[in-house]
Amino acid sequence: MTDEEARAHLALNGRLRVGINMANRLLVSGRDAGGDPAGVSPDVGRAIAQRLGVLVSFVEYPSPGALADGAQENAWDIGNIGADPDRATTICFTAPYAEIEATALVRDRSPLTQAHEIDQAGLTLAAKDRSAYGLWLKRNIRVATLVLVDPDQDPLDVFQARQLDVLTGLRSALLRDCQKVAGSRVLDGTFMTVSQAVGTPLARAAALPWLEAVVADLKATGAVARFIARHGVEGLSVPSS
Incomplete structure (x- = not known):
């Protein structure tokens, strides 16, 4: 799938909506100067939006369960969340990035x-x-x-x-x-071990191979490791491909 094809699946209005679990302090360490979430998970979302060539907007949730519910409400395009079989009934996941x-x-x-x-x-x-x-x-x-x-x-x-x-x-x-x-x-x-992955609603499963490739590249090029180092996070590891 090309970036343009993925954009048609994931950023229908020219913007990538990224679901973020604000409760995980390893992945969301605070807010940036503009008030957006800051941390490893937002950085991954921004990197994916950059690959698509679109702007990013964050959809914030107080818990991972609430984020998972958003998959059925068309509330986000990708959600950074722990991959789990119970959630796979509504969300398809990449391999973990952390x-x-x-x-x-x-x-x-x-x-x-x-x-x-x-x-x-x-x-x-x-x-x-x-x-x-x-x-x-x-x-x-x-x-x-x-x-x-x-x-x-x-x-x-x-x-x-x-x-x-x-x-x-x-x-x-x-x-x-x-x-x-x-x-x-x-x-x-x-x-x-909690596998933090990028998910997308099952209705957009056609874009999963593209997301898989992007996440694999972010790991292989050291981008995820740099995100972790940038935010001084201890307790996160980058899994091997």
Whole structure:
């Protein structure tokens, strides 16, 4: 597919609307001088718009679940979001441009040492509902009790108020939470890795091969690595092609 053909699929009004999850501080680190979102995810959106030769506009969402809902509302042309099978019913995804470790926080008295050990009978796990790692836990937890926290709430508050056993989340966020919970620690390893990808609604699936090629080029040329370095982000890695 040529750039012109992709433009006809993705930028119908001469502008690329990019859905952005504002809750992920690894991917959105703040705002630029013009008030637009700043960070790795917006940089990826701008790079894709540049390839198309169109302007970019950002459609901001308070959570990944809300962003995913926008696929059915024709609210955005591409959405930068964690790829997940549950979301693939309405969104088609490129290969990931970045990966984020999901792990767990426990109190020091817990016998757990590794994140993959959290699915045990008698344990209660807190996870943000509709997050990529929360969707994974819903599909994969078998014997532990999973407490899904509303996206508008902070899972740390629920973990503390209900004295749950395990707080799940992205490693970078849990390391910050660990400073707020006396006598806590973050487990080694991961229970899954969130694959941050570029998605487009299924109705525009014809443009996916073009998006795949652009994302692969942004990784291969080091552009994504430069975006990460520019914003001083720790906890993001660029997956191999």
